[in-house]
Amino acid sequence: MTARRRRIAALAAGTVAMTTVTGCGAAAGWGGGGGGGGGDTINVLMVNNPQMIDLQKLTDKYFTKQTGIKVNYTVLPEDDLRDKASQEFSSQAGQYDVATLSNFEIPIYAKSGWVAPMNSYLAKDPGFDQQDILPSMRAALSVKDQVYGEPFYGESSFLMYRTDVLAAKGIKMPAKPTWQQVADIAAKIDNRKGMRGICLRGQPGWGQLFAPLTTVVNTFGGTWFTKDWQAQVNAPAFKQATNFYVNLVRAHGELGAAQAGFTECLNDLTQGSVAMWYDATSAAGSLEANGSPVKGKIGYAAAPVVKTKNAGWLYSWAWSIESASSKKAAAWKFISWASGKGYAKQAAAKFGWSQVPSGFRSSLYADPQYLKVASSFATPTLNAIKSADPNNPGVQPRPVPGIQFVDIPEFTNLGTEVSQDISSAIAGKMSVDSALNKGQQRAQDVAAAYRRRAGK
Numbered sequence: 001m002t003a004r005r006r007r008i009a010a011l012a013a014g015t016v017a018m019t020t021v022t023g024c025g026a027a028a029g030w031g032g033g034g035g036g037g038g039g040d041t042i043n044v045l046m047v048n049n050p051q052m053i054d055l056q057k058l059t060d061k062y063f064t065k066q067t068g069i070k071v072n073y074t075v076l077p078e079d080d081l082r083d084k085a086s087q088e089f090s091s092q093a094g095q096y097d098v099a100t101l102s103n104f105e106i107p108i109y110a111k112s113g114w115v116a117p118m119n120s121y122l123a124k125d126p127g128f129d130q131q132d133i134l135p136s137m138r139a140a141l142s143v144k145d146q147v148y149g150e151p152f153y154g155e156s157s158f159l160m161y162r163t164d165v166l167a168a169k170g171i172k173m174p175a176k177p178t179w180q181q182v183a184d185i186a187a188k189i190d191n192r193k194g195m196r197g198i199c200l201r202g203q204p205g206w207g208q209l210f211a212p213l214t215t216v217v218n219t220f221g222g223t224w225f226t227k228d229w230q231a232q233v234n235a236p237a238f239k240q241a242t243n244f245y246v247n248l249v250r251a252h253g254e255l256g257a258a259q260a261g262f263t264e265c266l267n268d269l270t271q272g273s274v275a276m277w278y279d280a281t282s283a284a285g286s287l288e289a290n291g292s293p294v295k296g297k298i299g300y301a302a303a304p305v306v307k308t309k310n311a312g313w314l315y316s317w318a319w320s321i322e323s324a325s326s327k328k329a330a331a332w333k334f335i336s337w338a339s340g341k342g343y344a345k346q347a348a349a350k351f352g353w354s355q356v357p358s359g360f361r362s363s364l365y366a367d368p369q370y371l372k373v374a375s376s377f378a379t380p381t382l383n384a385i386k387s388a389d390p391n392n393p394g395v396q397p398r399p400v401p402g403i404q405f406v407d408i409p410e411f412t413n414l415g416t417e418v419s420q421d422i423s424s425a426i427a428g429k430m431s432v433d434s435a436l437n438k439g440q441q442r443a444q445d446v447a448a449a450y451r452r453r454a455g456k
Contacts, residue, residue, distance in 0.1 A: 040068055040069055040070060041069070041070040041071070041072060042069060042071055042072070042097040042098060042327050042330050042331055043072045043095065043096045043098075044072065044073050044096065044097065044098045044334065045074050045076070045081065045088065045096040045098070045099035046073055046074065046075050046081070046099070047075075047076065047078050047081045047100045047317060048075045048076060048077055048078075048081075049078075050355070051153060051347075051355065051356075051357050052075070052152070052317075053075070054350070054351050056073055056075070057350070058346055058347065058350060062337065062346050063334065063337050063338075067330075067333055067337075069330050069333060069334065071334065074096070082105070085099050085101060085105065086105075088322070089109055089114040089115065089322060090112075090114065092114065092322070092323060092324040094322065094324035094325060094326065096322055096325070097321065097322060097325040097327050097328070098319055098320070098321055098322070098325075098331045098335065099319075099320055099322065100152065100317050100320075101115070101318060102315060102317055102318065103137075103140040103149070103315060103316050103318065104402075104405055104407060106140075106141055106148050106149040106320055107140075107143050107148075107401065108407065108408070108409055110143040110146070111143060113323055114323055115149070115322065115323060116148075116321040116322070116323045116325070116328055117146040117147060118147045118148065118149075118150065118335075119145075119146055119147055121328075121329075122147060125332070127336075127341075128336050128339075129363075130147070132341060132361050132362050132363050133150070133151065133360060133361060133362075134154065134360055134361070134362060134382075134386060135386070136314055136385055136386060136387075136389070137154050137316055137359075137360050137385070139390065139391070140314055140316065140390055140401075141316065141318050148320055149318035149319060149320045150335050150339040151316040151317070151318045151319075151339060151359075152317050152318060152338060152339055152357050152360075153316065153317055153357035153358060153360060154314075154315065154360035155280045155281045155313075155314075155315050155316070155359050155381075155385070156281050156303070156314055156315075156359075156385045156387075156388050157211075157212065157215060157278065157280055157303050157312045157384065157404075158278070158281055158300050158301060158302055158303055158312060158380055158384050159177065159276060159277070159278050159300070159301040159304060160269060160277045160278075160279070160284070160287065160298050160299070161173055161185075161275060161276040161277075161298065161299050161300075161301065162269075162275045162276070162294070162298065162299075163297055163299040165189055165195065165275045166189065166275070169189055171188060171189070175302065176302045176305065177301055177302070177304045177305075178304055178305055178306060179219070179220075179244065179305070179306055180306075181304070182276070182278075182304045183244070183252075185197070185276070186198040186248065186251075186252040186275075187251070189275045190252040190275075194272075194273075195272060195273060195274060195275050196252060196253060196254050196255070196268075196273065196274045196275070197252030197253070197274070197276060198248065198249070198252055198253055198254075198274060198275070198276040198278070199253060199254045199257075199260065199264075199265035199268050199269060199274040199276070199277040199278075199279075200212060200245060200253055200254075200265075200277075200278060201260060201261050201262065201279070202249060202259065202260050202423050202426040202427075203258070203260055203261035203264070203423065204416060204419045204420040204422075204423045205261070205415075205416055205419055206405065206411060206412055206414070206416045206419060207405075207415075208261045208262070208419065209261075209419040209423060210404065210405070210415045210418070211313060211404045212245075212404070213242065213245050213419075213422070214313075214404045214405065214415075215311045215312065215403060215404055216241045216242075216244065216245050216311075217237070217238050217242070217394075218308060218311060218393045218395075218403065219303075219305045219306045219307055219308040219311040219394070220237050220241035220244070220306050221237040221241075221306070221307045221394065221395045221396075222235060222237035222240070222394070223237075223238070223394050223396055223398060224406050224411075225398070225399050225406065225443070226397075226399070227396070227397040227398060227399050228451070229447040229451045230447060231440055231444045231446070231447045232443075233418065233436050233442075233443045234433070234436040234437050234439065234440040239432065239433065239436055242422060242432050242436060243432050246422065246426050246432050249426055250426060250428070253274075254268050254274050257427075258423045258426045258427035262279060262280065262283070265277050266279075266286060266287075269287065269294065270286070270292060270294055271293065272293065272294070278304065280315070281312075281359065281377070281381040282358075282359065284298070284300065284374075284377035284381065285354055285358070285374070285377075288354070288373075288374070289354055296376070298377075300376065300377050300380035300381075301380070302383070302384065302387075303384065307395050308393070308394060309387075310384075310387040310388065310389070311393075312387060312388050313388065313403045313404035314385065314388035314390055314403050314404075316359075316360060319334075319335040321335070339360075341361065343356075343357070344356040344357065344361075344364055344367070344370070348369065348370075352373075353369055353370050353372070353373040356370065358370075358374070358381070359382075359385055388403060389403075390402055390407075399450070408446070408450075410446045410449075414439075414443060417439070418435070418443075421436075
């Protein structure tokens with residue numbers, strides 16, 4: 001995941017940036033939402049990630065002029081987008097026809113009837129080629145064989161490392177390292193006066209610290225909840241994984257680790273402050289971009305493991321149609337273009353192949369033009385995404401899907417609250433045991449509510 005702190009709870013304060021793209025060009029202004037528009041207009045609620053902004057710039061030429069459908073975009077930062085989407089979809093106000101949601105929200109919204117199934121549109125649109133969507137992505141965005149989201153981009157996680165630094169020490173990185181091997185390498189290459197051994201997120205947030213840490217918990221044999229909703233946050237395996245993570249980052253991790261998230265670690269690896277980084281596969285595009293100081297110097301290994309065969313997470317920003325939309329057919333036409341097989345070439349023509357949305361269509365990984373740019377990380381990325389299994393990420397059955405998260409609405413608060421204490425442990429302000437004992441109490445409250453709903 002592009003991992004940043006996320007909430008679904010209360011609507012965040014702040015202004016809403018709204019851009020209208022029409023067949024006559026683009027005009028920008030300020031407004032409170034995406035309402036309005038005639039029968040040939042749809043309203044799209046969208047996160048402000050760079051590739052989404054690229055799509056916005058291409059809408060006039062490649063969508064509106066082809067279909068006659070104008071698009072009103074409401075573009076928001078991620079936290080605000082999630083809050084706005086939660087308010088809009090739960091109320092079914094019908095203000096938006098399409099929204100970018102992740103594989104965290106989509107199954108929850110689908111079960112609540114807030115997003116519309118797409119199967120009937122797929123049946124009439126064979127050119128979209130649903131089978132070209134990677135199987136793990138299809139599974140993550142579907143509920144009971146009904147498709148509720150189409151990905152715009154996807155990612156898993158892997159280990160990124162400086163090949164030249166390891167070579168200078170005579171170290172060879174295994175293709176599928178264990179976490180103990182990674183810790184040993186971090187100790188050998190750590191130069192406390194300059195380059196540290198590894199970067200691991202320490203910034204609080206269910207989508208920051210716990211994105212990588214929950215994958216570590218999984219492979220150490222832990223879980224947030226058992227299948228029958230028993231909290232396991234201070235169970236031995238969860239404690240072992242968290243102590244390992246905290247001790248590793250304290251001993252050989254980046255400076256200011258308790259405040260470091262995805263962006264900080266990306267900067268540290270790019271600027272040579274760290275030699276390794278475990279995080280999202282989507283980071284590779286920035287590391288290998290023209291002008292990057294480390295272009296051509298990075299190797300990519302599978303997410304480290306302990307007891308499981310694989311450990312990488314799975315994340316996607318995807319398009320969903322609001323159930324209350326009165327323009328579902330037009331909404332599908334937009335999604336068919338934005339997630340279609342032809343969009344990558346359109347984006348590449350304008351912005352270059354390094355900026356095309358990736359990680360969700362098999363055909364992209366057979367395109368020689370893309371592979372020429374992404375040769376070092378395309379195969380490791382594809383392997384990581386293909387091996388991710390949200391329904392079976394650990395050593396025991398789970399009550400709900402999720403690799404780096406637990407796919408329940410309560411996890412946004414639970415994960416963030418527990419992460420705050422673990423971040424304090426990274427900063428040396430409290431022990432891991434104290435942090436997890438507090439977390440267990442919070443998790444028990446959540447688990448008890450689900451047991452009551454199940455009549456147990």
